[in-house]
Amino acid sequence: MLRLIGTACWLTFLSIVxxxxxxxxxxxxxxxxxxxxxxxLVLFMTLPGLxxxxxxxxxxxNVLSVLMQCFAIACMxxxxxxxxxxxxxxxxxxxxxxxxxxxxxxGVGIDSVEGTMPETVFLMFQxxxxxxxxxxxxxxxxxxxxFSSMLLFTALWLLLVYAPVTHWVWGGGWxxxxxFMDFAGGSVVHVNAGVAAIVAALxxxxxxxxxxxxxxxxxxxxxxxxxxxxWVGWFxxxxxxxxxxxxxxxMAMLVTHIGASAxxxxxxxxxxxxxxxxxxxxxxxxxxxxxxxxxxxSGFVGPGGALVIGLVAGVACxxxxxTIKRHFEIDDSLDVFPVHGVGGFIGLLLTAVFAANxxxxxxxxxxxxxxxxxxxxxxxxxxxxxxxxxxxxxxxxVDAILGLRxxxxxxTEGLDLTLHDERGYxx
Numbered sequence: 001m002l003r004l005i006g007t008a009c010w011l012t013f014l015s016i017v018x019x020x021x022x023x024x025x026x027x028x029x030x031x032x033x034x035x036x037x038x039x040x041l042v043l044f045m046t047l048p049g050l051x052x053x054x055x056x057x058x059x060x061x062n063v064l065s066v067l068m069q070c071f072a073i074a075c076m077x078x079x080x081x082x083x084x085x086x087x088x089x090x091x092x093x094x095x096x097x098x099x100x101x102x103x104x105x106x107g108v109g110i111d112s113v114e115g116t117m118p119e120t121v122f123l124m125f126q127x128x129x130x131x132x133x134x135x136x137x138x139x140x141x142x143x144x145x146x147f148s149s150m151l152l153f154t155a156l157w158l159l160l161v162y163a164p165v166t167h168w169v170w171g172g173g174w175x176x177x178x179x180f181m182d183f184a185g186g187s188v189v190h191v192n193a194g195v196a197a198i199v200a201a202l203x204x205x206x207x208x209x210x211x212x213x214x215x216x217x218x219x220x221x222x223x224x225x226x227x228x229x230x231w232v233g234w235f236x237x238x239x240x241x242x243x244x245x246x247x248x249x250x251m252a253m254l255v256t257h258i259g260a261s262a263x264x265x266x267x268x269x270x271x272x273x274x275x276x277x278x279x280x281x282x283x284x285x286x287x288x289x290x291x292x293x294x295x296x297x298s299g300f301v302g303p304g305g306a307l308v309i310g311l312v313a314g315v316a317c318x319x320x321x322x323t324i325k326r327h328f329e330i331d332d333s334l335d336v337f338p339v340h341g342v343g344g345f346i347g348l349l350l351t352a353v354f355a356a357n358x359x360x361x362x363x364x365x366x367x368x369x370x371x372x373x374x375x376x377x378x379x380x381x382x383x384x385x386x387x388x389x390x391x392x393x394x395x396x397x398v399d400a401i402l403g404l405r406x407x408x409x410x411x412t413e414g415l416d417l418t419l420h421d422e423r424g425y426x427x
Contacts, residue, residue, distance in 0.1 A: 028116035034245035035121045041236025042128035046135050047074055049233050053226030053288075054139055056219040057334050061414020062143045063218065063424035069147070073135045073154055080158055081127045088163035089126065095174040098167045115243055125240060126166075133162055133189045139334030140197025141204050141404075144411055147419045149402045156394045157196065161387050165192055169379070179364045180379040181351050181372065183252070184241035186296025186344040187383040194341015195387040198324075198332050203395045204404055206331035208411050220280055227284035231260055234291045238298040251361075252298040255306035256291065259298075262307050263290015266314025274322075282318075285339060289317035292343035297351040302359025309350050317343050348380045349373060 051070035055063045077085070084103050093099035102108060105123070112119035134154045141150075168175040169182050182188060209215070217223055238256040242249035267286025272278040293313035294306055301309065320338035324330050332338070352372035354360050363372050398404060405411075410418040417423060 026113045026116070027118060028244070030245045031116040031243070032118060032121055034249065035117050035125055035240060035243065038236035038240025039121065039125045039128055041233045042125065042132065042240065043074075043233075045230050045233030045237060046070060046128070046132045049226050049229030050132065050135055051226065052222050053230060053284075054142065054334055056221070056223030056226060057139075057217045058142050059215065059414070060218045060425055061416055063416065064420055064422055065147070065415035066138065066142055068420060069138050069150055070135050072147075072151065073138070074131045076151060076155060077131045077134060077158055078127060080155060081123075081130050085130055085158055085163050086123055086126065088159065089130075089166040090171045092172070093167065095172075095177065096168070097164050097173075098171055117243070122243070129185060129189060129237075130158060130162060130166075133185075133193050134158055134196075136189070136193035136336055136340060137196045137200065139336040140332050141200045142333040143207055143415065144204060144333075144405055145200075146403060146406055147415075149398050149404050152402060153394055153398045153404075156398070157391065160394065161196065161390050162188070162192060165383055165386065168382070175379045175382070178375055178378065179367060179372070180375055181300055181355065181364070182296045182348065182379065183299035183351075184238045184295045186292075186348040186351070187379055190292045190295060190340040190344025191348070191380060191383045192387050194337040194339075194344060195384050196391045197336035198330065198341065199388055199391045200395060201330055201332040201337075203392065203399075206329070207333065208408060210331045211325065211329050217281060224280060224284055227287060231287060231291065234260070234295075238295055242299060248299055248361075251302070255301055255303060256294055256298050258303055258306040259290045259294030259310035259313065260287045261290070262310025263287055263293065263314040263317075266290075266311045267318045268314075270315050270318040285321075285335065286314045286318065289313045289339045289343045292340045293317070293347040293350075296344065296347045297354060300351055300355035300361050302354075302361070304358030305350070305354025305360055308358070309347060309354065312346060312350065313343050316346055345380050345384075348376045352376045 047070065051067050054066045054070065058066050082105055087100055087102035088098045091098045091100070091102040108119050108123060114122035134157055166188050167173040169180060169188050170176065207215070234256055235253050239249040239253035242252055264283045264287040267289060268278045268283045271282040290310040290313045294309050297305065297309060317339050320342040321335050324332060324338050352363070352369055356363050356369050395404060406415065406418065
């Protein structure tokens with residue numbers, strides 16, 4: 001009898017310990033701890049980083065509307081990611097789109113593993129990318145889109161633009177099979193957001209008074225505070241994309257900082273030469289340009305390549321902003337396309353060049369700089385075409401259902417009061 005009781009206890013012990021031991025053997029606590037931290041950092045980029053950065057750039061009558069848009073996007077995208085977004089991006093499927101096998105997080109539990117971390121951590125990390133990308137698009141139509149239309153457009157855009165491109169690049173899709181190099185989101189995040197923003201700006205038209213009426217930022221200190229938060233959070237964005245606490249993450253963090261610093265100074269210098277004075281707005285925008293441009297290359301290049309990429313980003317994105325706003329007079333309100341779209345595109349191409357030079361980590365086996373450049377160009381152009389066409393269609397659909405733009409009277413009075421019945425300032 002005692003022997004039977006002992007055997008039963010032993011079997012019970014094994015049934016508890018063996019699954020736990022198997023799970024522990026697959027999960028690396030160091031990698032998991034770093035990815036938990038990186039996930040928090042990327043969410044910090046949107047709330048409060050991007051919200052404050054954008055909030056300070058708009059007028060006093062629209063500051064709350066921008067904060068509200070960023071906050072609401074974070075909430076809505078999180079639920080959509082749980083319901084179906086994660087599945088469309090990462091659950092098998094074909095070369096174009098993922099499947100439905102992980103809808104409502106089917107099969108994702110406490111013991112699910114992705115690489116060396118719990119799948120819940122990987123899922124949450126990718127969710128923060130899905131949050132910030134459509135939040136970036138807000139800058140293209142700031143101060144003139146209906147809140148309800150923004151919500152519907154964002155939901156459709158996440159599922160029909162962001163999720164497919166994510167699957168192409170990171171989820172086992174055709175660009176990943178082609179050897180496309182996008183470490184942390186040059187195409188998935190920056191080109192996607194930039195193209196969507198400029199399409200939205202063109203479809204919706206200019207803000208009242210643009211370009212003849214000056215529209216300076218209403219609160220630069222808020223913008224600078226948000227920019228500083230973006231810089232810090234970006235370490236999770238890029239270094240976290242190594243998906244491990246290793247040398248690749250360390251190098252990604254280093255080159256991210258170099259790219260941001262070089263981009264800031266290059267933009268500041270370009271502005272100083274052109275206008276005679278360097279501005280606070282210029283140096284922080286140059287930082288964002290440097291960060292966006294180094295993003296796709298951050299896991300593949302060394303410090304020398306990062307320095308060149310940052311310098312190119314600061315100069316090129318500065319002139320792109322001047323061209324789009326002054327020459328073409330396109331009212332991309334907060335310069336999403338010239339900073340993120342142009343920066344992401346340049347970064348994707350320069351990844352092929354500097355992964356093979358100046359201490360880079362090397363190209364895929366069998367690739368040359370020329371062949372990899374062709375792959376990078378293919379991925380970038382495919383993202384532009386898909387995002388541009390689908391975004392245009394979605395905007396037209398939303399316009400037909402809800403109407404995209406507020407009335408002229410509402411725009412004059414400001415979206416804070418007309419859409420949310422609140423004021424950012426009661427002075």
